[in-house]
Amino acid sequence: MKSLEELKAIREKMQGQIGMRSEHAQDTRVVVGMATCGIASGARPVLNTLVKEVEDRKLEHVIVTQTGCIGLCQYEPIVEVYEPGKEKVTYVKVNEEKAKEILEQHLVRGQVVDKYLLHVAENM
């Protein structure tokens, strides 16, 4: 027999999953470039890392999604962050480690991680 506490635990476990199935007009969108170029340079583990981290940290206002070729194939994997009312932020050549850092710094603490930005990479 389930107790009320067990019911609550199931609910919390499932909420992260089912929460994806609603529309998020006011949420922050994290978009990973997942065209052939992105996948070839390792976008898939980046995408999956972001999904897992967002779920683990219960960031309910963040959705992780994917897009096609952004057009900057040499900078893939590319991760774009769209926050409501703010300008788009583009991170380039992201890997799993960098993805975790971006999540921690940008999405949790609200500080853009300058060193991975597109214009920084361009000037290198």
Place this chain on the structure above:
Amino acid sequence: MYRSHVLVCGGTGCTSSGSQQIIQTLKDELKKNKLQNEVAVVKTGCHGLCAEGPVMIVYPEAVFYSKVRPEDVEEIVSEHLLKGRIVERLVYHEAQTPEGIKSLNETTFYKKQHRIALRNCGVINPESIDEYIGTGGYEALGKVLTEMTPDDVIQTILDSGLRGRGGAGFPTGLKWRFASGNRGNVQKYVCCNADEGDPGAFMDRSVLEGDPHVVLEAMAIAGYAIGADQGYIYVRAEYPIAVERLQIAINQAREYGLLGKNIFDTGFNFDIELRLGAGAFVCGEETALMTSIEGNRGEPRPRPPFPAVKGLFQSPTILNNVETWANIPQIILRGPKWFASMGTEKSKGTKVFALGGKINNTGLVEIPMGTTLRTVIEDIGGGIPNGKKFKAAQTGGPSGGCIPAEHFDIPIDYDNLISIGSMMGSGGLIVMDEDTCMVDIAKFFLQFTVDESCGKCTPCRVGTKRLLELLEKITDGRGTLEDIDKMEELCYYIKDNALCGLGQTAPNPVLSTLRYFRDEYVEHVVNKRCPAGVCKKLITYKIDPVKCKGCTLCARNCPVNAIEGQVKVAHSIDTSKCVKCGTCIDKCRFGAIYKE
């Protein structure tokens, strides 16, 4: 951990248009692309937009694909799920705008809806109790068992203003209060009426298929409120998917201890069993339904005594409709004030309607009470196909009546519909355009009630039969003006004298069409003409010799060889052979064939 959820509708509508094969192909394609651990496939209940089925929604982007075929799945997987490129040609046409893909909740079909009873339909996997719990399921049951007294529960339902969604609109809380006396000392029962029988109605089926646990939870809440430990769901056997999912849900709930003995360790016991109906319409009537559960032939008995006093197995019983049950847990969790804030003065909350007939968006909608018929038909329903004009809407099935164009702006609620001679009914809403003959519609529903009358009482058994004969006389062109008056008199006689709801409401389709479309009856009788061109005995098919090009297409397709003529010479129809099937009109490319 899945990064994307693909929801495929597994309701009856989409299943019959092939969604099972889509799910299988989808799983195969995901495996082929090694995505099976990243993308979840969820078979859900009805999304409502049955006309666009099979439907598929991809989250987190919330992209709504419509009319998906199995051969489209490969592209969806390789383009959208693998590479993140939305397959635009498959996106629901209304969501495609020049500015890009519109979100689903912004389309007119969904924008004006408000989903309470249907809140989980098309969102969760109905075969997973964990998903139901994930959306707050069984929390209301936990709340009533640990924080509320049975009387608190009844008071909450009373305060919410919830009325029975099966059609009659009796206040649900009041029904519960009548059955609440003498708790713990007598055996009582809680029943669910899932014997949805109105032609064109499928609201209850969709709730059972899309969110079966909500009914179980609500019935357990009622069991606590009135002091019952046993529930029965009477569901028609013609709903195989609903029956299967209900049984799965009951088994899961028992396994979790949410049904059975000592629920949440509070000492409260409650269990539910299914009973299958064999397809008799009369078994949707409460006393007949209970007689059928008892194992007897499904026939009604006089009331009083009402079921709340003497119901199933002679014990106090409450019986509510599926949609009524689906509202209960939300009322408990969000409070009666929240519920009562929606709707009109005497009709609170929302109502689910099954849109059918001559309408573009055939499907399931849930709207706040008081929404106008115009909003439902023109906005949500997408209007009438082929530029035809709205003639009337039929609500309440064989017990209801029609709403003519002059009442197009009436706010829909229980009392307004009764004041114009129709009724809410269980929620079937059949739209009719100018090609519909109202006498023929009345005849259709009467034919239904004559077939379904159980035969126990004379006014219904014989009265409806006589009424049908009079209608047939009129549509055959043999009617007199006296027949119309006689019919009206007979209608009131049946209404006053029939034993149960079936007979008492059977004349409604005749009365309401007489009220608003009497001129059509008169036209049939006096001029022997059917203005809509439907009643076969009153029309003849003719070929316009000027328009006819002599292509022979009609003659070749006529099933009874009634059309004669040579190539490139105007044809003619032998009216003595013609069976008026209309095939020639459909086939003619020059519009040369007409009805008179």
